[in-house]
Amino acid sequence: MTCPAPWTLEAEDACGARAGTLTLPRGTIRTPVFMPVGTKAAVRTVPPHMIPPTGTQIWLANTYHLSQRPGEDVVKKAGGLHKFMHTELPVLTDSGGFQVFSLDKKEVSEEGVKFTYEVDGKMTFLTSERSMQIQQDLGSDIAMVFDECLPFGADRAYAERSVARTTRWEKRSKLAHTRPDQALFGIVQGGFWGDLRKRSAEEIQEIGFDGYAIGGLSVGEGLGIMCDVLDQTTPHMSKQHARYLMGVGRPLDLVEGVARGVDMFDCVIATRHARSGTIYTSVGRIRLTDTRYQKDMYPIDTSCRCYTCSNFTRAYLHHLFKVDDPLSATLSTVHNLAFYARFMAEMRQSIVDGTFQTFRRRVAELYPENPSPKAVAGGGGKVGSKSHAVLGAGRGQPLPATPHPATSAAPPRGGKHAARPGPAASPDGERDLPTLDARGPSGPSRVGMLPATPHPAGSAAPARAGKPTARPAASPAGKPRGNGGGKRGR
Numbered sequence: 169m170t171c172p173a174p175w176t177l178e179a180e181d182a183c184g185a186r187a188g189t190l191t192l193p194r195g196t197i198r199t200p201v202f203m204p205v206g207t208k209a210a211v212r213t214v215p216p217h218m219i220p221p222t223g224t225q226i227w228l229a230n231t232y233h234l235s236q237r238p239g240e241d242v243v244k245k246a247g248g249l250h251k252f253m254h255t256e257l258p259v260l261t262d263s264g265g266f267q268v269f270s271l272d273k274k275e276v277s278e279e280g281v282k283f284t285y286e287v288d289g290k291m292t293f294l295t296s297e298r299s300m301q302i303q304q305d306l307g308s309d310i311a312m313v314f315d316e317c318l319p320f321g322a323d324r325a326y327a328e329r330s331v332a333r334t335t336r337w338e339k340r341s342k343l344a345h346t347r348p349d350q351a352l353f354g355i356v357q358g359g360f361w362g363d364l365r366k367r368s369a370e371e372i373q374e375i376g377f378d379g380y381a382i383g384g385l386s387v388g389e390g391l392g393i394m395c396d397v398l399d400q401t402t403p404h405m406s407k408q409h410a411r412y413l414m415g416v417g418r419p420l421d422l423v424e425g426v427a428r429g430v431d432m433f434d435c436v437i438a439t440r441h442a443r444s445g446t447i448y449t450s451v452g453r454i455r456l457t458d459t460r461y462q463k464d465m466y467p468i469d470t471s472c473r474c475y476t477c478s479n480f481t482r483a484y485l486h487h488l489f490k491v492d493d494p495l496s497a498t499l500s501t502v503h504n505l506a507f508y509a510r511f512m513a514e515m516r517q518s519i520v521d522g523t524f525q526t527f528r529r530r531v532a533e534l535y536p537e538n539p540s541p542k543a544v545a546g547g548g549g550k551v552g553s554k555s556h557a558v559l560g561a562g563r564g565q566p567l568p569a570t571p572h573p574a575t576s577a578a579p580p581r582g583g584k585h586a587a588r589p590g591p592a593a594s595p596d597g598e599r600d601l602p603t604l605d606a607r608g609p610s611g612p613s614r615v616g617m618l619p620a621t622p623h624p625a626g627s628a629a630p631a632r633a634g635k636p637t638a639r640p641a642a643s644p645a646g647k648p649r650g651n652g653g654g655k656r657g658r
């Protein structure tokens with residue numbers, strides 16, 4: 169028996185992009201949604217109380233890692249994941265299937281997978297039943313079935329056997345799942361073969377789950393193949409359930425996934441990239457470690473109202489990275505989470521408003537698959553100007569051109585402020601945000617004395633149990649969240 173996790177459609181674009189709500193015991197999730205990854209029961213470097221204000225609605229933890237350390241018995245004794253890490257945000261746990269199949273040494277049989285734990289070298293055996301037991305002890309809000317993630321380049325014969333075995337494992341997963349307050353999602357596999365995807369989707373939905381995921385992507389196939397596979401998969405998936413694309417999270421991947429009817433995503437890039445200084449902004453991706461930000465007194469993103477952008481300059485973040493202070497990771501991660509939450513909220517609002525295609529085009533301009541200087545330059549503009557406002561496009565209202573409070577408060581520093589051109593592209597598509605001089609105005613000599621206006625993302629916190637949210641899709645400014653860098657793969 170599983171607890172239903174009803175997903176309700178609110179609006180749909182002609183291409184199939186969907187705005188909806190997923191109701192869980194701990195809150196209502198507005199979809200499409202991005203789930204940041206807290207693999208080992210922590211979104212690295214960020215205290216749990218700082219996560220909801222970013223607009224993050226749900227996050228992901230990992231069964232494989234937590235079963236090794238600290239062990240699900242410890243988490244269960246603490247009262248479950250939420251009490252263990254002191255958060256009420258809903259959490260989804262992966263089944264461990266992807267991590268196990270990423271290991272070099274393993275033996276796959278009908279019963280399950282035998283492998284050696286990385287931590288203690290102990291031989292262990294992961295099965296559908298064992299994965300369900302671990303996830304039920306962890307107490308996540310959404311558990312995932314145990315499946316086989318096909319390796320990149322698997323041949324057709326192996327793929328056919330694997331899909332059939334995954335179906336059997338998912339049946340066993342459902343039988344072993346007994347926790348009534350935990351939803352259980354099935355996973356569609358099938359590699360890059362359209363007919364296998366169709367077969368898997370039909371078989372998994374025949375078993376019957378609370379939602380359905382698409383696994384086996386983000387394994388190095390690239391955007392084109394990912395879109396082809398989605399085009400051959402989502403048409404065969406239930407229209408009445410949430411659809412979750414596992415391990416995918418670059419901005420362009422997200423908007424193209426949503427365009428093909430996907431509602432949920434997760435990826436490590438938002439958090440992993442943040443820790444190395446790669447930041448997602450409303451004008452594209454930047455690297456805070458670049459010397460150009462050494463004396464830059466603007467916030468990371470002048471259109472962002474997150475804790476970091478409300479209180480700190482690019483120069484301070486640059487400094488923290490240069491002296492290798494862990495606060496650099498915390499502040500950068502808080503911003504990237506806020507960016508992704510707002511990005512998804514504004515994408516959702518664009519579906520509601522009927523402007524999703526405009527939003528989609530702007531994302532392709534700002535976060536191109538294969539960035540070229542020409543393509544990037546064409547999507548640029550000064551921070552705060554209408555031309556760069558990819559976020560907000562969904563409402564047909566570019567972000568306000570008025571400077572961010574922190575921006576207007578930024579003091580000119582030093583005696584030399586050579587004017588710079590607008591955002592320029594680096595070879596990898598990262599952009600140079602305009603400096604103080606490029607923006608022109610200078611205000612009072614202070615940064616970080618901002619009015620205590622509530623963060624718009626704060627209202628994005630999920631409703632408590634018994635109080636399903638009835639709020640509209642997003643506040644006018646929307647909200648974001650995310651995960652960056654290397655793809656997690658699934």
Ligand SMILES: [Zn+2]
Binds near residue numbers: 474475507
């Ligand atoms: Zn920010």
